[in-house]
Amino acid sequence: MIGFAALIDLIRRYRTLHNPPATEPESSFGPFPIRFGILGASRIAPDALIIPAKSHPDVVVSAIAARDELKALAFKRKHNIESLYCGRNPYERLLDNPDVDAVYISLPNGLHFEWAMRALEMGKHVLLEKPSTDTAENTKRLFEFAEQRNLVLMEAFHYRFHPAIQRVKEIIESGEIGAIKSIDAKMSIPASIFLKPDDIRFKYELGGGSIMDLGCYAIHAMRYLTGSDPLEVTSATVDLVPGTTNVDRGATASLVFPGVIGSMDLHLYRPWKWGIIPSLPQFPLKVTGEKGEVELTFFLLPHMLHSITVSVQDEKAPKGVKVRTEQAFKPKDENMKGEDWWSTYRYQLEAFVDKLKGRTPQTWITPEDSIANMEAIEMVYKKNGLGPRPKSEFMLPPHFPRGSDAVLNTL
Ligand SMILES: NC(=O)C1=CN([C@@H]2O[C@H](COP(=O)(O)OP(=O)(O)OC[C@H]3O[C@@H](n4cnc5c(N)ncnc54)[C@H](OP(=O)(O)O)[C@@H]3O)[C@@H](O)[C@H]2O)C=CC1
Numbered sequence: 001m002i003g004f005a006a007l008i009d010l011i012r013r014y015r016t017l018h019n020p021p022a023t024e025p026e027s028s029f030g031p032f033p034i035r036f037g038i039l040g041a042s043r044i045a046p047d048a049l050i051i052p053a054k055s056h057p058d059v060v061v062s063a064i065a066a067r068d069e070l071k072a073l074a075f076k077r078k079h080n081i082e083s084l085y086c087g088r089n090p091y092e093r094l095l096d097n098p099d100v101d102a103v104y105i106s107l108p109n110g111l112h113f114e115w116a117m118r119a120l121e122m123g124k125h126v127l128l129e130k131p132s133t134d135t136a137e138n139t140k141r142l143f144e145f146a147e148q149r150n151l152v153l154m155e156a157f158h159y160r161f162h163p164a165i166q167r168v169k170e171i172i173e174s175g176e177i178g179a180i181k182s183i184d185a186k187m188s189i190p191a192s193i194f195l196k197p198d199d200i201r202f203k204y205e206l207g208g209g210s211i212m213d214l215g216c217y218a219i220h221a222m223r224y225l226t227g228s229d230p231l232e233v234t235s236a237t238v239d240l241v242p243g244t245t246n247v248d249r250g251a252t253a254s255l256v257f258p259g260v261i262g263s264m265d266l267h268l269y270r271p272w273k274w275g276i277i278p279s280l281p282q283f284p285l286k287v288t289g290e291k292g293e294v295e296l297t298f299f300l301l302p303h304m305l306h307s308i309t310v311s312v313q314d315e316k317a318p319k320g321v322k323v324r325t326e327q328a329f330k331p332k333d334e335n336m337k338g339e340d341w342w343s344t345y346r347y348q349l350e351a352f353v354d355k356l357k358g359r360t361p362q363t364w365i366t367p368e369d370s371i372a373n374m375e376a377i378e379m380v381y382k383k384n385g386l387g388p389r390p391k392s393e394f395m396l397p398p399h400f401p402r403g404s405d406a407v408l409n410t411l
């Protein structure tokens with residue numbers, strides 16, 4: 001249960017994120033903001049880019065491309081976006097716009113590779129949703145191409161930019177809970193409320209599945225907290241989307257890291273309690289060490305709510321365990337950037353812009369990190385018997401087809 005004070009604090013943070021104080025563009029950038037285009041009027045785009053951009057003085061979301069004209073128009077109007085591309089080849093036509101500097105790609109997973117390749121080809125920097133592509137091989141090819149084009153490409157593992165998960169890492173590294181032995185990540189979304197049966201996550205051909213959608217985070221967090229990659233997957237089970245033989249709406253897996261067992265328990269379709277009571281999504285992450293444990297609730301979206309509970313063996317404490325709880329909405333170090341109302345996505349945007357400006361971001365998801373994460377996802381799909389996800393065979397044409405430059409401005 002959330003207390004009254006925590007609820008008021010949550011409302012304050014939420015309101016400030018949506019109505020941020022005015023800021024001046026940073027002098028090094030002058031009056032020229034980074035102009036972002038969005039491919040696809042996706043559900044996540046407002047949280048992941050449009051709202052964070054409101055408080056970033058150097059970012060303007062200037063273009064949206066979407067297949068469906070009515071949906072696209074409604075999106076443009078709602079978010080006050082200058083340029084709209086819909087109708088024929090909308091994504092290509094947005095990429096053709098020389099005024100767009102960077103694109104945010106939140107298309108279905110199975111389309112990430114193709115559209116990120118196309119965007120890079122057209123000279124755009126790319127903020128790419130997770131999981132980066134459909135296979136480690138395509139992720140590798142994509143990052144090689146970005147390097148060749150000298151463009152910034154990053155997989156949007158937003159949770160990693162927030163101080164909460166970084167505080168957990170700091171606690172582990174302080175030695176307070178001793179050498180870590182296990183990590184348990186549970187990620188669970190109640191059935192039918194947030195995701196309808198036709199959701200992209202339930203479609204094999206679009207790169208769906210709980211391991212692709214949620215497992216990518218669980219594996220990423222395990223790799224980050226252990227500072228290593230899995231050596232082996234020792235067990236793995238799946239709960240299939242009814243009527244399919246290859247797409248998981250739920251899954252479990254145990255991954256062996258050096259000295260650590262990582263377990264994940266994923267549900268895109270968690271049944272309601274007694275069939276009648278739904279509950280909120282749950283994302284707890286627990287790390288157990290030789291001397292104690294640390295648990296971060298809601299590790300994926302800690303800016304909404306979270307607590308970090310540290311329990312350490314202590315003979316003098318009642319029941320032999322000393323327990324304390326903390327929160328980390330903002331970096332402790334005053335030299336680091338961040339506000340307590342920044343979302344994971346706002347921290348991520350700050351880093352992306354820092355990279356474009358040639359500054360050192362506080363946190364970054366490297367190409368090697370993204371490739372290793374896809375490799376681990378593939379290990380899990382191999383162990384559970386579902387096998388590789390459908391791999392995009394997209395190849396850039398020798399002359400990339402250029403669409404019309406016509407932009408519909410109908411605000
Ligand atoms: N970082 C985060 O917190 C989150 C990340 N994600 C990631 O973002 C991506 C999108 O997720 P989400 O916003 O939930 O998805 P949506 O279904 O809301 O959006 C996907 C978009 O893809 C476009 N699209 C293009 N081709 C297809 C197709 N064949 N079928 C369906 N859609 C198509 C649609 O755009 P249009 O019709 O407008 O052109 C649609 O708006 C995924 O990669 C997911 O993993 C998702 C949720 C949270």
Ligand SMILES: O=C1OC[C@@H](O)[C@H](O)[C@H]1O
Binds near residue numbers: 213281
């Ligand atoms: O990235 C995500 O984060 C939140 C989840 O609800 C969602 O399924 C996933 O795509």
